[in-house]
Amino acid sequence: MKKTLRKETIAAMKQLPESVKTQADEELTQRLLELPAFQEAKTLATYLSFDHEVSTAGLIQAALQFGKRVCVPRTYPQGRMEFVEYDPDILEKTRFGLLEPNEKGNLVDQSEIDLIHVPGVVFQSKGYRIGYGGGYYDRYLEDFTGKTVSTIYSIQQKEFQPEVFDQAVQEVLVYEVTL
Secondary structure, three states: OHHHHHHHHHHHHHOOOHHHHHHHHHHHHHHHHHOHHHHHOOEEEOOOOOOOOOOOHHHHHHHHHOOOEEEEEEEOHHHOEEEEEOOHHHEEEOOOOOEEEOOOOOEEOHHHOOEEEOOOOEEOOOOOEEOOOOOHHHHHHOOOOOEEEEEEEHHHEOOOOOOOOOOOOOEEEEEOOOO
């Protein structure tokens, strides 16, 4: 079921008209910037978005302008992930076609992260999510004590039964897509 939901939702996300996506991305970024959790955070963990996802470029730029420390994930086999200080000069393309920091990046300890902007494909009403199938964020969030938030398009909202290892996101900001 997760596989089908993931596939259908990604296909729908890829069909969003560029003008709708741009407007949605800008509004969602602005809403995230206005959250107390963002404003109070000294260190923000986010991700480098795929083209079909809510763009994180504006968020990263704004966070840096506000003097926040920004970190992005680096992944390893067996679902292991760590966050590395953002530096555009050390980014390399992975086998999934995503940019990640290389081994030269400065690791950021989990205890230093105040807010994680969590990616995902499908989200249900209680904040549980279906990602891309690696379980990276569920493992990382298991013992994370800071705040979590996601930014999504309304077409990513679907009900499903979470599994025992799934970790819910505390706050999900949704942009109502009208086509």
